[in-house]
Amino acid sequence: MIDLQDVTVSYRDNTLALSHVSLSVKKGEFVFVVGPTGAGKSTFLKLLYREERPTSGRVVVAGEDLNAIALNAIPFFRRKLGIVFQDFGLLPSKTVYENVAFALRVIGMPRQEIRRKVPVALEMVGMSHRPDAFPGQLSGGEQQRVAIARALVNEPPILLADEPTGNLDPDTSTGIVELLSHINQTGTTIVVATHDTAIVDRMQKRVLGFERGSLVRDEQDAAYRLRIPEMPDAPESVIALPDMDTGERDAMFTPPSTANVPIGEAAC
């Protein structure tokens, strides 16, 4: 469903946003993308919805080779994706119903289809009781549910979420992630970039760890923090990683006694 081969993204000022990243995500997977601010999580997501282009390497998403995709084909490619943001991205002047319907209207879907699909999406995210409310009248969690409904309403095979719980309290965050998990069970591939330790730990899904633009970790059924095997005889255990200087390595891999430091915080 998602395939990156030796992808590097560098900006005009020579900042390296992603460096030689190769990975693939299968259909129906649930993946967390973790790492400190500036690690390359957002760039990774932007690559997936073709907001960014790779400087080198190959990106294939939902069967589309994004290196070769024509500009006028990008809108049609994006209809295969649902995108959720930390700030919800709702239009404040439109009601809940209109916000969700907006995603279908702008792709020219017939009105009858819209009338059929929007209530289903709102029902799925538990917002069918407030279709006429405006975003300003909703809590953060409710707004995020509406944003998820908008992302889902076109039934995309992939849902990308950039810090979907970033503005929410822990209980609400849990609810949102459970909702994403529920959506995942219907077959939607889900990629969530997050700083939220608790939800990653709770879900125990595949975790992709980014550090300074490099993919330094790809672990199944994982927690936010890297699990290091008990090595009592080697308290200063160091795992050799390619292309990493000592400082980064120390931030990511610490002896068991201090291993609870989250990746994001350790790099700050």
Add this chain to the structure above:
Amino acid sequence: MSFGSLFFLIQEAFFNIRRNGLMSLAALGTVTVALTVLGASLWTAYRINEVAQDEPKTFNEVDVFMSRRATRAQTLDVINGVKKLPNVGSVRLVTKETAWAEMQRREPKLTQAMDTNPLPDKLEVEAVDPSHMDPLVRRLGRKAEFPDVADVTAASQEVKMLLGLARLVKAVGLAAAAGLFVATLFIVHNTIRLTVFARRREIKIMQLVGATPGFIRFPLLLEGVFHGVVGAGIAGALVLYGGHEVARFIHEINTPLVGDVPSRLGPVELVAGLVAIGALVGLVGSHFAMRRFLKQV
């Protein structure tokens, strides 16, 4: 694009105009001011040109003032003489009594202070060919032929001046109109850019949910055209009102320069022309204004 989508886009455009009320009002105000200036300039240039082209027909007249001592019989002799001259179409006598009565009607205070009628008889000589006025004027002024004629004035000088002015206005007016058009376009472009900038979040969302550039562009272009058309409509009304007031003023001061020359361009044509310019300016302005935002696909 289906009818449903078109309806949605038109609905969106008007919804956005209403929602961004203040911004729309600012855009509308700017467009109105810019188009009023442009419209007034074009209208003035057009009218002067029109009057200048028309005037030779109404100003092919020579006024021959008799000496105040001349008797009516002498005046009639002059009339007979003038009628025989080449390039003379008609001769009309305005007697000193008639002129005095007219003056008393127009300037009652001034005439009350006068004991006697100071005006002479006047002949209004109409030339057949207005482009050959000078020989006629010179002939009428010859003392040997018309000793009882005191003075001859022709509109030819005024016509020459007016035609010269018209040429100048045509050249300067066209350059100014072109400059004003570009300035108007620039103002409208910047104003619409502000409205587009205020809507960049919405545009971004549209892009991310898979709206095509054409779908995103349409309501914004429609908004630009709406501002252009409504602004032009208001500007047209202002120019018409201003033109009417100027015409009234000219009529009141009774200048011989600008007579009541009917315009070939009626109020409907003027407003329609301005509306067409407004629509074009709104369309082009909003097209360029949103280009930058839509590039960020």
